[in-house]
Amino acid sequence: xxxxxxxxxxxxxxxxxxxxxxxxxxxxxxxxxxxxxxxxxxxxxxxxxxxxxxxxxxxxxxxxxxxxxxxxxxxxxxxxxxxxxxxxxxxxxxxxxxxxxxxxxxxxxxxxxxxxxxxxxxxxxxxxxxxxx
Numbered sequence: 001x002x003x004x005x006x007x008x009x010x011x012x013x014x015x016x017x018x019x020x021x022x023x024x025x026x027x028x029x030x031x032x033x034x035x036x037x038x039x040x041x042x043x044x045x046x047x048x049x050x051x052x053x054x055x056x057x058x059x060x061x062x063x064x065x066x067x068x069x070x071x072x073x074x075x076x077x078x079x080x081x082x083x084x085x086x087x088x089x090x091x092x093x094x095x096x097x098x099x100x101x102x103x104x105x106x107x108x109x110x111x112x113x114x115x116x117x118x119x120x121x122x123x124x125x126x127x128x129x130x131x132x133x
Contacts, residue, residue, distance in 0.1 A: 008046065009039035033078070040075040047071055 009031070018026040031039060051064040076086055108131075111118055121128040 009036075009043050037075065037078055040071055040078060043071045044068060044075070 015026070015028060018024045018028075047064060047067040051068070052058065052061055054061060073083075076083065109117075111121075122130065
């Protein structure tokens with residue numbers, strides 16, 4: 001009997017289809033609150049990676065974006081936030097840092113040796129790779 005490892009959070013109906021199928025023996029567990037939040041974040045990455053990159057609208061793109069939104073909505077609910085609270089936080093962030101309308105993409109920044117930003121970037125080396133010229 002072949003075994004396939006999922007090792008991921010699945011939608012409720014996916015689990016139920018597995019449980020209802022007599023040819024499938026399913027090993028699963030119910031996650032605690034912290035595990036659930038951890039797996040939701042992992043699921044955002046998984047779902048986002050499945051969005052096709054095209055230059056036009058497509059049903060598959062819409063479906064994958066809907067999957068990402070469903071996971072985000074579950075994450076919001078798991079922390080007890082409301083959609084209104086998220087909208088307010090989005091507005092605050094947009095007011096402070098702007099939106100993505102201009103499509104700006106920074107390749108790199110060169111900083112003066114006494115720049116206030118040096119320590120900020122060094123605190124997150126996984127996000128900001130430092131290159132000494």
